[in-house]
Amino acid sequence: MANDSTVVFLHGAGTGAWIWERVMRDLPMSGIALDVPGRKAGVTPDSCAAELIAELDARGIGAVVCVLHSLAGVLAPGLSTRLGSRLRSCVFLSAVIPPSGGALIDTLGVMHRLILRTLFTFNPGGLKPSAAMIRRTLCADLGEQDARLVVSRYQAEMPGLYLESAGAAPALARCAYVKLLKDRSITPSQQDVMMRRLENCRVHEIDAGHLAMLSAPAEVLEVLLQEASST
DSSP: OOTTOEEEEEOOTTOOGGGGHHHHHTOSSOEEEEOOOOSSTTOOHHHHHHHHHHHHHHTTOOSEEEEEEGGGGGGHHHHHHHHGGGEEEEEEESOOOOOTTOOGGGGSOHHHHHHHHHHHHHOTTOBOOOHHHHHHHHOTTSOHHHHHHHHHHOOOBOSHHHHSOOOSOOOOSSEEEEEETTOSSSOHHHHHHHHTTSTTEEEEEESOOTTHHHHOHHHHHHHHHHHHHTO
């Protein structure tokens, strides 16, 4: 992670740029958290990546390190293709890595694929889990105040980033995967499958749940700094 790079934080499902505030507060380098523009009709991982890069260009940002959480992992192929040598590294935080040419839905079992497609068909305005499910899968290691914050700010997601192909496997000169050992949304065993789809990927582990940027921000930052020092 070169000193002239900007760290670009991209959030997962339901959350927003706000989720990274605790990590960014002590970040000793240039960093920016962006809202992923996936909550609209017709969006695809590739078109979403193109919008994000247009925003970076408009801000005059050159070389970047992308930190991709959860759902944002599907953006890696589009980001890497368009950024080229500007992309110095990707850090995947319990991120979804579809098989090459596949979509997020292809990381699920047959029954779960059918259920997800059906749910999106009958919920054209997007999907949002119940408060109980959000608490169970995302907030297990959070305090009550943080759990209420996540439930209150969680937004419905549209089907594009789930059902449309993410593209070919990303060509990354450097990447790291951060495995979250208490994750109930993308379990540790599921994360193992994801990281095997990445070549030459460094692996870090944090004893935290899916929203480690809230429950363990210091540990997340430490991983980023380790990646920075090893570049």
